Amino acid sequence: MERMLKILHYPDPRLAEVSVPxxxxxxxxxxxxxxxxxxxxxxxxxxxxAPQVDERIRVFIIDLGDQEGQPKKKWEFINPKLSNGxxxxxxxxxxLSVPGLTEEVTRxxxxxxxxxxxxxxxRKLEAEGLLxxxxxxxxxxxxxxxxVDRLSPIKRRLAKRKLAKQVTL
Ligand code: CO
Numbered sequence: 728m729e730r731m732l733k734i735l736h737y738p739d740p741r742l743a744e745v746s747v748p749x750x751x752x753x754x755x756x757x758x759x760x761x762x763x764x765x766x767x768x769x770x771x772x773x774x775x776x777a778p779q780v781d782e783r784i785r786v787f788i789i790d791l792g793d794q795e796g797q798p799k800k801k802w803e804f805i806n807p808k809l810s811n812g813x814x815x816x817x818x819x820x821x822x823l824s825v826p827g828l829t830e831e832v833t834r835x836x837x838x839x840x841x842x843x844x845x846x847x848x849x850r851k852l853e854a855e856g857l858l859x860x861x862x863x864x865x866x867x868x869x870x871x872x873x874x875v876d877r878l879s880p881i882k883r884r885l886a887k888r889k890l891a892k893q894v895t896l
Contacts, residue, residue: 776868
């Protein structure tokens with residue numbers, strides 16, 4: 728079993744920083760990916776981005792679990808680049824860095840993702856539905872954006888008040 732990593736919680740300022748590309752596809756990266764995977768499974772999340780565990784590099788992982796009609800799969804995305812966003816989808820999102828809060832966020836329904844795997848090999852994925860939502864949510868983390876930042880000003884204020892209350896309880 729891999730070591731569990733500590734997950735930073737919003738509004739930690741480190742979550743608002745922009746992450747840098749990965750240049751070395753080495754043992755250290757593989758170890759981080761394995762530890763992130765373990766951490767995501769134990770925390771019961773469907774996605775986790777490196778900056779959430781205090782590593783400001785452009786890496787995230789996703790595992791949607793058992794989806795109807797689709798085999799379970801764990802994705803690893805290094806240096807992802809989103810393009811060709813199409814359509815609209817509204818999904819009630821949560822985040823391991825924002826425990827106890829879920830809010831509806833509007834995203835693109837379909838996206839194309841160019842990325843590298845853990846060995847540096849270039850890959851391409853056309854994603855839709857929940858996978859596309861998860862990719863956009865995790866990709867936001869690499870640019871210092873948490874889903875709370877995507878809410879309307881009024882909803883964001885209410886969400887922040889809810890979160891502030893939580894901490895003082
Ligand atoms: Co998140």
